[in-house]
Amino acid sequence: MTEWPDWFAGVLRDRLGLAAGEPLDPERPLVLYGLDSFGWMAVVADLEEWVTIPDELLLPSSFRTASTLWSVVEEARSGGPA
Numbered sequence: 183m184t185e186w187p188d189w190f191a192g193v194l195r196d197r198l199g200l201a202a203g204e205p206l207d208p209e210r211p212l213v214l215y216g217l218d219s220f221g222w223m224a225v226v227a228d229l230e231e232w233v234t235i236p237d238e239l240l241l242p243s244s245f246r247t248a249s250t251l252w253s254v255v256e257e258a259r260s261g262g263p264a
Contacts, residue, residue, distance in 0.1 A: 186252045194206060206248060222245045
């Protein structure tokens with residue numbers, strides 16, 4: 183299971199419209215939760231309360247799954263590839 187902080191899971195849960203007890207599968211494609219390109223930008227705006235994600239990391243592949251998005255957040259937080 184992927185480990186990430188509550189703030190990250192909270193942003194995704196809110197933007198994906200998941201109920202409190204509904205699981206967030208780290209490997210399920212986010213598009214299957216209904217996340218589209220407009221949703222990506224909303225997620226980024228919410229995440230930027232904690233971390234600035236450089237434009238070069240904002241690729242469609244960055245939003246494939248919760249795990250891939252978390253890798254992007256970690257890379258942005260560390261200032262280099264995770």
